[in-house]
Amino acid sequence: MDFRLTKEHEAWVDEVRAFLDEEFDADAREAVRRGGGEWGGDVIRAFRGRLVEKGWLSLTWPEEHGGQGRSMVEQVLLMDELAYVGAPSIDMTSASVAPAIIRSARPEQRDRWLPPIRDGSVEFAIGYSEPDSGSDLASLRTSAVLDGDEWVIDGEKIWNTGAEYCTHEWLACRTEPDAPRHQAMSVLIVPIDAPGITVQGITTWRGMRTNQVWFDGVRVPAENLIGERGHGWRYVTQALAFERVAIGITGGLRRLVDDLTAYCRATEVDGEVLADRPEVERALAGLEVDLELARLLNHRAAWMIDAGRVPNAEASMTKVFTTELHARASTVALDVLGPHGQLDPYDDRSPLAGLAQLMYRAAPYLRFGGGTNEIQRDIVAQRGHGLPR
Amino acid sequence: MDLALSDEQEALRESARGFLGRAWSTSRVRGARTPDGAGHDPGLWREMAALGWLGLAFPGAVGGGGGDLLDLAVVFEEAGRALVPTTLHSTVEAALLIDRAADDDQRAVLLPPVLSGDRIVSVALQEAGMRSSPAAIATTASRDAAGDGVVVDGTKLFVPNAGVADALVVVARGPDGVVLVVVPTDSAGVVRTPLQTFAGDAQHMVAFDRVRLPAHRVLAGGWPAVAHVRRDATALQCVEMAGGARAVLDMTVQFVTDRHQFGRPLGSFQAVQHQVADLSMRIDAAWLAAWQAVWRCAGGADAEGAEREVAIAKTAASDAYVDATLTAHQLHGGIGFAVDHDLHLWSDRARWAAATHGTSDEHLCSLGQLSQPRRVS
Numbered sequence A: 001m002d003f004r005l006t007k008e009h010e011a012w013v014d015e016v017r018a019f020l021d022e023e024f025d026a027d028a029r030e031a032v033r034r035g036g037g038e039w040g041g042d043v044i045r046a047f048r049g050r051l052v053e054k055g056w057l058s059l060t061w062p063e064e065h066g067g068q069g070r071s072m073v074e075q076v077l078l079m080d081e082l083a084y085v086g087a088p089s090i091d092m093t094s095a096s097v098a099p100a101i102i103r104s105a106r107p108e109q110r111d112r113w114l115p116p117i118r119d120g121s122v123e124f125a126i127g128y129s130e131p132d133s134g135s136d137l138a139s140l141r142t143s144a145v146l147d148g149d150e151w152v153i154d155g156e157k158i159w160n161t162g163a164e165y166c167t168h169e170w171l172a173c174r175t176e177p178d179a180p181r182h183q184a185m186s187v188l189i190v191p192i193d194a195p196g197i198t199v200q201g202i203t204t205w206r207g208m209r210t211n212q213v214w215f216d217g218v219r220v221p222a223e224n225l226i227g228e229r230g231h232g233w234r235y236v237t238q239a240l241a242f243e244r245v246a247i248g249i250t251g252g253l254r255r256l257v258d259d260l261t262a263y264c265r266a267t268e269v270d271g272e273v274l275a276d277r278p279e280v281e282r283a284l285a286g287l288e289v290d291l292e293l294a295r296l297l298n299h300r301a302a303w304m305i306d307a308g309r310v311p312n313a314e315a316s317m318t319k320v321f322t323t324e325l326h327a328r329a330s331t332v333a334l335d336v337l338g339p340h341g342q343l344d345p346y347d348d349r350s351p352l353a354g355l356a357q358l359m360y361r362a363a364p365y366l367r368f369g370g371g372t373n374e375i376q377r378d379i380v381a382q383r384g385h386g387l388p389r
Numbered sequence B: 001m002d003l004a005l006s007d008e009q010e011a012l013r014e015s016a017r018g019f020l021g022r023a024w025s026t027s028r029v030r031g032a033r034t035p036d037g038a039g040h041d042p043g044l045w046r047e048m049a050a051l052g053w054l055g056l057a058f059p060g061a062v063g064g065g066g067g068d069l070l071d072l073a074v075v076f077e078e079a080g081r082a083l084v085p086t087t088l089h090s091t092v093e094a095a096l097l098i099d100r101a102a103d104d105d106q107r108a109v110l111l112p113p114v115l116s117g118d119r120i121v122s123v124a125l126q127e128a129g130m131r132s133s134p135a136a137i138a139t140t141a142s143r144d145a146a147g148d149g150v151v152v153d154g155t156k157l158f159v160p161n162a163g164v165a166d167a168l169v170v171v172a173r174g175p176d177g178v179v180l181v182v183v184p185t186d187s188a189g190v191v192r193t194p195l196q197t198f199a200g201d202a203q204h205m206v207a208f209d210r211v212r213l214p215a216h217r218v219l220a221g222g223w224p225a226v227a228h229v230r231r232d233a234t235a236l237q238c239v240e241m242a243g244g245a246r247a248v249l250d251m252t253v254q255f256v257t258d259r260h261q262f263g264r265p266l267g268s269f270q271a272v273q274h275q276v277a278d279l280s281m282r283i284d285a286a287w288l289a290a291w292q293a294v295w296r297c298a299g300g301a302d303a304e305g306a307e308r309e310v311a312i313a314k315t316a317a318s319d320a321y322v323d324a325t326l327t328a329h330q331l332h333g334g335i336g337f338a339v340d341h342d343l344h345l346w347s348d349r350a351r352w353a354a355a356t357h358g359t360s361d362e363h364l365c366s367l368g369q370l371s372q373p374r375r376v377s
């Protein structure tokens, strides 16, 4: 047993930090902060380009696929550091879709899709949710029918984050209408500029944009069906397990707790240093405990992947624990900060540069996104402990 | 990073679980809960000693097995599952304290009979009005005016297993600060009174009324030795608690699988599953934190800063174990509330453990003082 980062890991963290000092300067930080989560913004796109050049979007891929063959723990450390400085993170194309392709796609499909993902020219919007199929994903209705050597797609997706700037859709759809629910689904790759696709923006509370997407007789070549027909459920749940480990990252929370602690030590209210108030000290210590627990659960899930296991219950645990903590920690922070906590990030009087309120408004999304926490708890109980469905 | 136990440790776990499954049952746990607080099972004790558990983390020179804190933690986790009497903790903690604070001669005399199971020892630290500050220790160890010995005076509370202990390591105030005195419990002037706690376990008030002892009973190490060993013992206890919490979770999962209402197993109801899931998550987190703390204390990394991990682990373990038992009571409904049912045996142990080696409240306070912003840029 060894809880320590290896020398290699530590060197990796140093390398990442040095890179971020260089590449994610105050201007970039400011642009991200003011953008309020506009993930398609110029600064973010440019920064993403730098991550591509470093090969960090394909960090964990095997070398034979042009990756760096590094561990999932290293990817999680990278994501922690990115989140810590408020930089855009490894997106779902790299964190969730690419690992699914590597594990499940046919060899020629890997050759076709991995290189352009690696060089940043292919980026996926993730098309799982539909207006009537959220948590009950297996009930989805968007259909694909084989016509000669093309799939013809009809249906409607919602919450397709990034569809306005992504190049492709990673689309879950029904291809086997007569099969049982969990064997009815396949995954198709669909160019977003294909005729018959309409993308319409939806603005969310946190300020970020997401989209509704319609498919009307959209045609893609037969070989765009990933892996095998009717096995889509397995690929999607596998991709979601990776996504949940990525959502369980704790670097952003670390930043919140660090900044809040520093603020409380440096700020007097009613003539008393905030951190000297027992209830504040206690609240901060409570966050410190839960944050360490969240980190352990997240790093465990990554370590399991490195050990060749697919975390199921464990991926759900890190997702639930971290995202519940997001809600709790940002609530604690806003309570401690009082009225100042409401100020917009670009107001110079805004404490912690608006971090607390940004995280507060992101928290609901994190708790239901990537599979709601209720569904994750079902997974822990059913897959982790064998309780009946 | 490697969060798996070594093969040897896995083997040790398996054999410990197998042994306790055969040799120890909840009816014997009940048997050890006597009204006078004996809280001990001599038969089990001999067997555990024969397995080398008491000496697991001590060098061969004093009769130990030459392992480390991690090996001991494997055994403690299983002991926690199976509710092994707390004499195991208190004796190991006292032995660790002797090992750390004594000189070679004292060690050679004191430790072997303890590690072989022939003598039971415990630590007398807690006093009224004291939590963890050495400044609050009122028990005195003064020079014996009549000779070159020492005289101990004062009253200790919540001394674990004092009723069966052959000797106590008493933390007292000497002329130049905190000293440790090994006091045989049959010394003149030692009076042990069982405390009536709700768990009916073995905690005593021990009064020392001008107890005279020869000078070689005084150990050289003072408060730093106490603080160090308490840290290690706390980490071990966290693992023990995680083991207990998992036993409670397993038992509850089994119960909600077997018990039917409304024509379905209880465990098929989502409200039930979600309580199970939340517990499972908190227990896994506490387990990871506990092992991280033990690993740190064992010198796996710079042991500076181990206090932080221990404080986190104890808070998490106390909260998870108490929560596990309370949720288990809820999910068991009426049957789990009957004393004929085994559940409360763990509920009692959880509450004892949460109050021992620092409550969550105390650990949060110390954490408030310890934690600095880690990476302010």
Ligand SMILES: Cc1cc2nc3c(=O)[nH]c(=O)nc-3n(C[C@H](O)[C@H](O)[C@H](O)COP(=O)(O)OP(=O)(O)OC[C@H]3O[C@@H](n4cnc5c(N)ncnc54)[C@H](O)[C@@H]3O)c2cc1C
Binding pocket: A125, A126, A127, A128, A129, A131, A133, A134, A135, A136, A158, A159, A160, A161, A162, A204, A210, A365, A368, A369, A370, A371, A372, A373, A374, A375, B270
């Ligand atoms: C900003 C944003 C970005 C998103 N990005 C993407 C994306 O890129 N791609 C994508 O495919 N999706 C995306 N999503 C969709 C997201 O994953 C879904 O919102 C989520 O899975 C929940 O589905 P739903 O909204 O239909 O809620 P519902 O499934 O209708 O659930 C509503 C509530 O009911 C509860 N509930 C539902 N079923 C059960 C049950 N069986 N037991 C107990 N409680 C239950 C849920 O837990 C939840 O609390 C995004 C959503 C948002 C808002």
